[in-house]
Amino acid sequence: MKRIVPLLLFCSLLSAASAAPPNFVLLFADDLGFGDLGCYGHPTSLTPNLDRLAAEGLRFTDFYVTSAVCSPSRASLLTGRYQTRSGVYPGVFYPSSIGGLPLNETTIAEVLKPLGYATAAVGKWHLGIGKNGMFLPTNQGFDHYLGIPYSHDMGPCQNLTCFPPDVKCFGTCDLGTVTVPLIHDKHIKQQPANFLELEQAYSDFATDFISTHAKKGQPFFLYYPSHHTHYPQYAGPTAAGRSLRGPFGDALFELDSTVGNILAVLEETGAINNTLIFFTSDNGPELMRKSRSGNAGPLRCGKGTTYEGGMREPAIAFWPGKIKPGLTHEIASILDVLPTVASLAGAQLPKVILDGVDMTELLINQGQSKRETMMFYPIDPTEKYSLFAIRLRKYKAHFYTRGASHSSTTPDKECSLFTPLQAHDPPLLFDLDADPPEHYPLSLEGRADLHAVLEEIEKIKQQFEASMVFGESQISRGKDPNLRPCCNRDCSPKPECCRC
Numbered sequence: 001m002k003r004i005v006p007l008l009l010f011c012s013l014l015s016a017a018s019a020a021p022p023n024f025v026l027l028f029a030d031d032l033g034f035g036d037l038g039c040y041g042h043p044t045s046l047t048p049n050l051d052r053l054a055a056e057g058l059r060f061t062d063f064y065v066t067s068a069v070c071s072p073s074r075a076s077l078l079t080g081r082y083q084t085r086s087g088v089y090p091g092v093f094y095p096s097s098i099g100g101l102p103l104n105e106t107t108i109a110e111v112l113k114p115l116g117y118a119t120a121a122v123g124k125w126h127l128g129i130g131k132n133g134m135f136l137p138t139n140q141g142f143d144h145y146l147g148i149p150y151s152h153d154m155g156p157c158q159n160l161t162c163f164p165p166d167v168k169c170f171g172t173c174d175l176g177t178v179t180v181p182l183i184h185d186k187h188i189k190q191q192p193a194n195f196l197e198l199e200q201a202y203s204d205f206a207t208d209f210i211s212t213h214a215k216k217g218q219p220f221f222l223y224y225p226s227h228h229t230h231y232p233q234y235a236g237p238t239a240a241g242r243s244l245r246g247p248f249g250d251a252l253f254e255l256d257s258t259v260g261n262i263l264a265v266l267e268e269t270g271a272i273n274n275t276l277i278f279f280t281s282d283n284g285p286e287l288m289r290k291s292r293s294g295n296a297g298p299l300r301c302g303k304g305t306t307y308e309g310g311m312r313e314p315a316i317a318f319w320p321g322k323i324k325p326g327l328t329h330e331i332a333s334i335l336d337v338l339p340t341v342a343s344l345a346g347a348q349l350p351k352v353i354l355d356g357v358d359m360t361e362l363l364i365n366q367g368q369s370k371r372e373t374m375m376f377y378p379i380d381p382t383e384k385y386s387l388f389a390i391r392l393r394k395y396k397a398h399f400y401t402r403g404a405s406h407s408s409t410t411p412d413k414e415c416s417l418f419t420p421l422q423a424h425d426p427p428l429l430f431d432l433d434a435d436p437p438e439h440y441p442l443s444l445e446g447r448a449d450l451h452a453v454l455e456e457i458e459k460i461k462q463q464f465e466a467s468m469v470f471g472e473s474q475i476s477r478g479k480d481p482n483l484r485p486c487c488n489r490d491c492s493p494k495p496e497c498c499r500c
């Protein structure tokens, strides 16, 4: 007995020494659809690094975002809460928006900071800028930030130069506003941002951050919301022309190359075995861009809609030695990232109503998800037109359907902007295991089992809607042209003079 006690003590000391808090790398693509990655079946995408994460990690088939557009989805990812609570609706923030993700919301970075984590965000923020940059990442728990703080089409496209440098990127963007700025922490570093060098700058920022903190032995959280593969697609010299898929494929390949650089620095520093990498996208493909859009695979419609193509996304969790390679059909969501990170790090959860559940059991043991339901809000939720659809286990009930401009030009007329709001009573009910594309509503005639499912869903809807307190809409706070980021504050005439 006397000999066992010191041995146990030694073992527990050893385990405490090896139980350094895990690092987190959260990768978030933009407007990337369910069918866009090689590992999700796309025939011409070039995504070797993301495919590696999928082959050696856990790949999800039933992973959901909370909104079919950018800003609300980002708010839910970082807070673990539906966007209706934080007020990040309707639609998205613009360069002159007065509002932003409210500062009293708790982000993943703020959950980790009390434990001594180094935190950084790089890429597309899109949760507001506000007066004096009050909503930028450095005021939301991130020590450092490098990026364009909104969508890169929210500025004149003629300044968005693609490779080779004399080629203009395809399409039209927002004219009459400032050219897109590259912000470092709180200051404009470059305006307009140089898209030929942008991805390299992001990759360098990300790898330097990881290397610095891995060498120090300080746990870190890197959030990389990429501009890729949002319209208009661009790619620097090392990615342009590399993919069979054209400009969309090149943009995706450039994102994938940064993932490769991140993996390399994690391996070089030895941090890889203590790092959870999680990859997903903010919303479905913007099908209106035709061959320059993403692809929802077998799923119906895309961005802007509450069909599966708008809100079911590729997702991969990778952690060598901790997460076994595999595939899961369990239901999970971006809402679940914050509770999972908190659980793995041993951090306190924010003292607010959270909509996410802890995925640790699902990730580490490929166990069952604690999530049975997913709520589908339209991009412009109101208390009157609140939930458009609910998923319960394998069933999804649509109370309302509507097409969207973002998904127009697809041959399926249900996706089109010209398909107005339709109410369904009884709701359209689909079996998503048998019919992932939602093509064949189930007939309820003589089906007591399906009536019971609908009753259960109705009950869930009533309870959820009765308990939902809508936060004040931050996007409806409006715009102030003086808030548009300008590197040359006193210049004139604006916005053309905002160049540095």
Ligand code: MG
Pocket: 030, 031, 069, 070, 230, 282, 283
């Ligand atoms: Mg998006």
